[in-house]
Amino acid sequence: MRVFQNNGLSRGFRSHRSKLRGDAFREQISNFLNSRFAALHILLPVLEGDALAFYTNGDDDQLQAAWAREHGLRTRDLTEILLAQIEHHNTEVFYNLDPMLYGSDFVRRLPGCVRQAICWRAAPSGNVDLSGYDLVVCNFPSILQDWQQKGCRTAYFSPAYDSLMSDYAGSAERSLDLIFVGGFSRHHVARTAALSEAASLEGVRARFHLEEGRLTRLANAFPFVPVLKKHAYPLRVRELTAGPVYGREMYAEFANARIVLNGAVDMAGPDRGNMRCFEATGCGSVLLTDAGNYPDGFIDGKTMVTYSSPDQIPALVGRLLSDPAWALSIAQAGHNMVQCEYSKQRQWLRFRELV
Template identity: 65%
Template sequence: MRIFQNNGLSRGFRVHRRQSPYQSFAAGRAQFLETRFTASHILLPVFANSPDAFYTNGDDERLQMQWAKENGLRTKNLEQILLAQIEQHRTEVFYNLDPIRYGSEFVAKLPGCVRKSIGWRAAPSGSADLTKYDLIVCNFPSILDSWRQKGCRVAYFFPAHDPVMDAYAAARTDELDLIFIGGFSRHHVKRSQALRAAASTPGIRARFYLEDSRLTRLANFLPPVPALRSYRHPDEIREIRADPLYGLDAYAAIAKSRIVFNGAVDMAGEDRGNMRCFEATGCGAVLLTDAGRYPEGFVDGETMLEYSSPEQIPELINRLMRDETLARSIAQAGCAMVRERYSKQLQWTKFQDLI
C-alpha cells in the first residue's frame, strides 16, 4: 500500500518550534518528525521510513518550496505542490490530517492513482465540505455523527502511543505536582473554570503551559483594558503561566510532573480522548481529567482520575498528593494500558482494516 500522509502545523507550534537550517526536503522532514509534534497521529510506516510511505506538512511553505525546488516545479502554490507530490509518489491511499484546508475541492483534483482518501477531523467545522473523502475518521463518536449527517462516510479511529514516550516514563521525576498543557481562550469556558480551580489549590507546585488565542495574548501583554477583560488570564493562572510546549518538550515536562491536568474544550460534548490523554499516560503521569465518555481502557480510579465539577478538583489533587501509592498505581496502570491497547502497530492494523 503506497500511503501519503499530510499534516498541518498549528499556529502555536509554528511560533515556538526551533528550526535548524536544512538543505533538502528529506532533511527538513526528518527534522520535523524528530520533534514528535502530533506523533500520536502519525502512522507507523512514516516513522519506520517505509519506502511506500510519504509524509509532509502541506502548509509548511519552507518545506514544500524546498521540495518544489528539488523537483523542478516552478510554483509557489502549496496546493499544486501537494498534488505534484502525490502524483510523483504514485499514492494509493491519501490520509489527510488537515482536511479543512484541503477539502472536497482538493479531493476532486487528486490524481487517478489515489484509490482511497481519508480525512481526520475531530471537531465541528461549520459549513466545511468533506463529502468527497471516502472516509472521515476520529475518536469522538458525536463528531462522527455530525459528519455522517452531512453526508460523509465515517469510522472510529484513534491516536496511538508514541514509543519514544517509554524513555520519558522510565526516567520520571516529580519536580512539579501538577501541569497543564493546552489552549486557552475566552471560548474555553468550562476549561477555564477547571484551570482556575486547579491553580487555586493551596500548597502545590503547578505550571500551566498555555497556547493563548491572539486576543488573549494581547489582553495579557497590555495593561488592563476593559474591552479585553474577558480575554485576560485570571490572577491565579497568570502567576503560574508559561509558554506552550509541543512534542518532545511536552513529553519532558510531563515526565517531571506527578499529575497532568486535562479538560476538554466545550465543543467536544460528552466525548473525551484528546491527544493529551495519550501523552500524559504514555509518559507515566497521573491523568486528572474531566468526566465523560472515554476510549476503551481509560477507567476512572484505575488508569486515570476524573472530576465532574470544578469544586472537586482541589480535593482530588490533594488526595493524589497525600496518597503516593494511589498516584503511583494509577500512573503505572495508565501507562501500561495505553502502551498495550494503543500501540503504533495496532493503530496501523486498524487503519489497514478501514481501507
C-alpha cells in the same frame, strides 16, 4: 500500500519550528518527525521510514518550497505543490490530517493514482464540506455522527502511543506536582475554570504551558480594555504560566510532573479522548481530567482520575499527593493500558482495515 500522509502545523508550533534547522526537504522532514510533534497521529510506516510512505506538512511554506525547488517545480502555491507530491509519489491512499485547508475541492483534484482519500477531523467544523473524502475518521462518536448527517462515510479511529514515551515514563524524579499543557482561548471556558481551581492550590508546585488563542493573546497584551478583560488569563493562572511546549519537550515536562491536568474543548460535547489523554498516560503521569465518555481502557480510579466539576480538583489533587501509592498505581496502570491497547502496530492494523 503507497500511503501519503499530510498534516498541518498549529499556530504556536509555527514559531517553534524555527528550531528545526535544515534546508533540504528530507532533512526538514527528518527533524520534524524527530521532534515528535503530533506523533500520536503519524502512521507507523512514516515513523519507520518505509519507502512506500510519504509524509509532509502541506501548510509549511518553507518545507514545501524546498520540495518544489528540488523537483524543478516553479510555483509557490501550496496546493499545487501538494498535488505534485502526491502524483510524484504515485499515492494509492491519501490520509489528510488538515481537511480544513484541503477539503472536498482539493480531493476532486487528486491524481488518478489515488484510490482512497481519508481525513481526520475531531471537531465541529461549521459548513466545511468533507463529503469528497471516502472516509472521515476520529475518536469522537458524536462528531462522527455529525459528519454522517452531512453525508460523509465515517469510522472510529484513535491516536496511538508513541514508543519514545517509554524513555520518559519511568522517571522517578518528578519535581512538579501538577502541570497543564494546551490551548487557552474563548473555546475553553470550562478549561479556564479548571485552571483557575488548580492555580488556587496552596503549596502545590504547578506550571501551565499555554498556547494563547488570538483573542486571548490580544487580551493579555491589553488587559485594561473592558471588552477584552474576560478573555485574559486570570491573575493566578498568569503567575504559573510558561510558554507552550510540543513533542519531546512536552514529554519531558510530563515526565517531570506527578499529575497532568486535562480539560476538553467546550465544543467536544460529552465525548472525551483528546491527545493529551494519551500523552499524559503515555509519559507515566496521573491523568486528572473532566468526566465524560472516554475511549476503551480509560477508567476513572483505575487508569485515570476524573472530576465532574472544577471545584472538585483541589480535593482530588490533595488526595493524589497525600497518597503516593494510589497515585503511582493509577499512573502505572494508565501507562500499561495505553502502551498495550493503543500501540502504533494496532493503529496501523486498524488503518489497513479501514482502507
